[in-house]
Amino acid sequence: MTVRFSILAAGAICAAAASAHAQSGFDDVVQAxxxxxxxxxxxxxxxxxxxxLAPGWKTYWRAPGDAGIPPHFDWGRAxxxxxxxxxxxxxxxxxxxxxxxxxxxxxxxxxxYVTPARAGKPVRLRSTMSLGVCAEVCLPHQIEFDTLLDAPDASPTPAIVAALADVPYSASEAGVSAATCTLRPTDRGMQIEARVTLPDTGGREVAVIEPGVPGVWVSEAKTTRRGGTVTAVSEMVHQKGGAFGVDRSNVRITILGGHYAVDIKGCTGS
Incomplete structure (x- = not known):
């Protein structure tokens, strides 16, 4: 069973947006x-x-990179x-x-994964997802949905099973033997250098570092591999300026390789 809901375009935000494009031309760039x-x-x-997404359009992962728009869920009305x-x-x-x-x-x-407050009772999954979609122009969108999860079913949905099979491997599944983080203060904030020892994930590897600190911007990681170790270096700056702390146990490092990806939660001091 599927429940359809509306997509609300909030307007263009990229300077590259051409004035010749009418807003109505973007109404169907994403269906949900x-x-x-x-x-x-x-x-x-x-x-x-x-x-x-319509052909030529893309949307973003939880850590979208310097050129992306981070997605956000508001579950307050559920x-x-x-x-x-x-x-x-x-x-x-x-x-x-x-x-x-x-x-x-x-x-x-x-x-x-939805956990009800009262077990065995339906959940009203009423929420807003804010996300960005980009092609030649970038648009912030809001997806409003209001769905009652009330159809008892123990049979897995094939599309969801396939998506769960496509998540990054955990550190243990991928054979990660060590993950360390070195933190150094800078003039504007802090530099983080992560070193992860793991088998080659194939092709060009891209590391993404998430510090687990709200309001902290993280630069694109410079990623290199030498032997069995991937090194990733990023700069971190708080959006409001000033000092901030990083708990290594909350740092998340994702390595995106040509064959598979790995999700490492937490690192230790070097």
């Missing part, structure tokens, strides 16, 4: 639906959002919702005009 999913034995439900966890399939890396962005083209299914 909620996949009801199935119930788990522990009381949670696996549902998903399926986004279908009912009977204790917790929700979003699971992102492995994204693609794009380089345009010298800038790197990370996201998806075509179609992407984004699984969500």
């Amino acid at each position: 639906e909620v996949l009801q999913g199935w119930d788990l034995p522990d009381g949670r439900r696996v549902a998903a959002l399926r986004l279908t 009912r009977n919702l204790r917790d929700v966890s979003v699971t992102w399939p492995t994204p693609n890396v794009y380089v345009e005009y010298g800038l790197r962005s990370i996201g998806y083209t075509g179609q992407v299914v984004i699984p969500v």
